[in-house]
Amino acid sequence: MPPVLEWEEVSVGKAGRMILEAVSLTVEEGEYLALIGPNGAGKSTLLRAALGLVPLAAGRIRLFGEDLSRFRAWERLGYAPQRFAAPGGGFPLSVEELVGMGLIRSWLPAPFTSRVRARVSEALELLGIPHLARRPVHQLSGGELQRVLVARALVSGADLLLLDEPAAGVDRETREAMFRVFEEIHGEGRTLVVVCHGLEGLVERGLQRVAALDRTLVWCGLPLEVPDHLPSPEEGVCHHGQELRAERRA
Amino acid sequence: MVGLADLIISPFMLRAFVATAAVAALAPLVGTFLVARRLALLGDGLGHLAFAGVGLAFLLGLPAGAGAAALALVSVLVLQYLLRRGVADTALAIIFYTGIAAGLTLAALAGRFGGAIYGYLFGSVLTLSTGETLLAVAAASVGVTLLALFFRPLALASLDEEAARAQGLPTGSLQLVVLLAAAAVVVLGMRIVGLLLVGALMALPVAAATQLASGFRATGLLALVGGEAAGILGLIASAFLNLPPGGAVVLFAALLWPLAHLLARAGVSLG
Numbered sequence: 001m002p003p004v005l006e007w008e009e010v011s012v013g014k015a016g017r018m019i020l021e022a023v024s025l026t027v028e029e030g031e032y033l034a035l036i037g038p039n040g041a042g043k044s045t046l047l048r049a050a051l052g053l054v055p056l057a058a059g060r061i062r063l064f065g066e067d068l069s070r071f072r073a074w075e076r077l078g079y080a081p082q083r084f085a086a087p088g089g090g091f092p093l094s095v096e097e098l099v100g101m102g103l104i105r106s107w108l109p110a111p112f113t114s115r116v117r118a119r120v121s122e123a124l125e126l127l128g129i130p131h132l133a134r135r136p137v138h139q140l141s142g143g144e145l146q147r148v149l150v151a152r153a154l155v156s157g158a159d160l161l162l163l164d165e166p167a168a169g170v171d172r173e174t175r176e177a178m179f180r181v182f183e184e185i186h187g188e189g190r191t192l193v194v195v196c197h198g199l200e201g202l203v204e205r206g207l208q209r210v211a212a213l214d215r216t217l218v219w220c221g222l223p224l225e226v227p228d229h230l231p232s233p234e235e236g237v238c239h240h241g242q243e244l245r246a247e248r249r250a
Numbered sequence: 251m252v253g254l255a256d257l258i259i260s261p262f263m264l265r266a267f268v269a270t271a272a273v274a275a276l277a278p279l280v281g282t283f284l285v286a287r288r289l290a291l292l293g294d295g296l297g298h299l300a301f302a303g304v305g306l307a308f309l310l311g312l313p314a315g316a317g318a319a320a321l322a323l324v325s326v327l328v329l330q331y332l333l334r335r336g337v338a339d340t341a342l343a344i345i346f347y348t349g350i351a352a353g354l355t356l357a358a359l360a361g362r363f364g365g366a367i368y369g370y371l372f373g374s375v376l377t378l379s380t381g382e383t384l385l386a387v388a389a390a391s392v393g394v395t396l397l398a399l400f401f402r403p404l405a406l407a408s409l410d411e412e413a414a415r416a417q418g419l420p421t422g423s424l425q426l427v428v429l430l431a432a433a434a435v436v437v438l439g440m441r442i443v444g445l446l447l448v449g450a451l452m453a454l455p456v457a458a459a460t461q462l463a464s465g466f467r468a469t470g471l472l473a474l475v476g477g478e479a480a481g482i483l484g485l486i487a488s489a490f491l492n493l494p495p496g497g498a499v500v501l502f503a504a505l506l507w508p509l510a511h512l513l514a515r516a517g518v519s520l521g
Contacts, residue, residue, distance in 0.1 A: 048412075051415070051416040052415065052416070053412055053415060053416060072418065074416070074417050074418030075417075075418075077416065077417075079413070079416045081412065081413070089288070091285065091286045091409060091460060091466070091469070092459075092460050092463040092464055092465055092466060092468065092469045092521075093405075093409060093465060093466045094464055094465035094466070094468075094521070096465070097405075097465050097466050097467065100402070101402065101405070101406045101410070101413065102417075104402055104403055104406050104414075104417060104419065105417055105418055105419075106403070106418065106419065107400065107403045107419055107420055107423065107424060108400075108403070109399040109400055109402075109403075110402045110403060111402070112402065112467070134464065134465075135464065136464040136465070152413075
């Protein structure tokens with residue numbers, strides 16, 4: 001079984017500046033991984049690169065063993081962007097419509113059938129927001145929108161979930177509820193990669209591994225072993241990455 | 251009043267009603283995707299460019315509709331290329347004004363400057379032939395059906411291109427479909443409200459609908475209803491007051507916004 005997601009020596013540049021440098025990280029099937037790091041560390045870029053939304057300066061990415069350029073099984077992926085990247089920009093769009101869009105996987109006609117509505121209700125129920133179904137997206141609070149975006153990522157039942165700061169700016173109660181949902185879907189065998197600022201509340205909810213990013217991978221290991229002060233990019237040692245590189249050389 | 255009632259049901263008025271109703275259904279639907287992409291003025295620009303096609307057709311002795319269609323099509327391909335590269339709106343301004351200036355100049359070179367071009371710039375819905383009317387109905391029916399069928403993928407690509415790409419949708423092709431539909435509306439609307447006003451039929455009903463609708467689909471449907479109301483009421487008003495139909499139709503479309511605003515203020519929300 002190939003890894004679900006592999007970043008191999010991935011570098012990304014923007015406006016003459018390197019955002020990511022030689023990041024190597026592998027996510028195995030059924031794993032629950034958190035990506036941490038300071039602001040501007042490249043966490044979102046790393047996720048977006050895996051979705052083909054960011055051009056690579058160097059390196060390669062494989063999804064389910066397939067090179068990104070040849071990967072077509074997008075229905076296996078669910079993605080929740082950061083809240084400020086919410087769609088629509090004020091154009092009317094109901095929560096139900098937005099979450100239902102997570103089920104569209106091609107340009108072909110995709111009517112909003114009762115089956116779509118049932119899947120959407122299920123996802124909203126799971127996130128504890130069934131009452132928001134008919135609300136316009138632009139009227140949601142930050143925390144509500146966050147949960148709606150997670151619901152869209154989950155609705156298709158994708159094997160691999162890439163969630164970009166799903167719990168940023170939500171209250172403690174909501175965050176805990178969200179982490180319980182993550183634990184539950186991880187229990188179903190799905191793979192989760194969650195970008196977050198801190199690990200509070202995640203460790204006791206089934207998180208298996210942490211990768212710390214600061215332009216490059218600076219640390220990688222078990223949640224309970226995360227050092228108080230993460231290494232800088234210069235001194236950072238990621239055993240996992242080195243092992244991977246050694247494996248490839250061998 | 252008997253005279254006016256007879257006027258309303260005269261054959262040329264009936265053709266005008268049918269053709270206007272057809273275009274007023276398609277235009278706001280296309281406009282929904284344009285406005286969602288923040289391209290509310292694109293229909294206006296395409297109208298300007300199509301006018302260069304009219305001038306060219308005059309010069310070459312071809313039917314004006316064919317010239318407008320050819321240039322609208324070429325324009326769509328150029329715009330598709332520019333929009334995919336995130337071009338600045340100043341570039342669009344240059345292209346659009348070049349279009350209308352070229353149209354005027356070409357028409358003058360063909361010796362058709364003057365009254366002949368008014369019909370294309372501001373519409374001549376009362377002189378439609380039965381064939382033109384049927385063509386408008388057929389094209390609008392096909393357009394509305396296709397947009398309704400592909401509504402959700404088109405909506406996703408229009409509202410959230412990143413998510414659409416991350417879900418494997420061909421976002422470039424979906425944008426091209428919206429632009430082609432807008433070009434079709436421009437060509438169909440040329441004889442109804444004219445090339446200078448046809449963009450309004452795509453933008454104004456949608457702008458009004460966004461104030462009342464809470465969903466994307468509801469916006470499209472409301473815009474369609476608003477477009478139809480403006481089309482029919484505008485034609486009736488123009489007949490009664492002996493005014494140019496194009497102007498009257500678009501003025502009714504412009505009235506939709508304050509009307510929707512008042513309704514929204516009163517707490518009305520749909521869909």
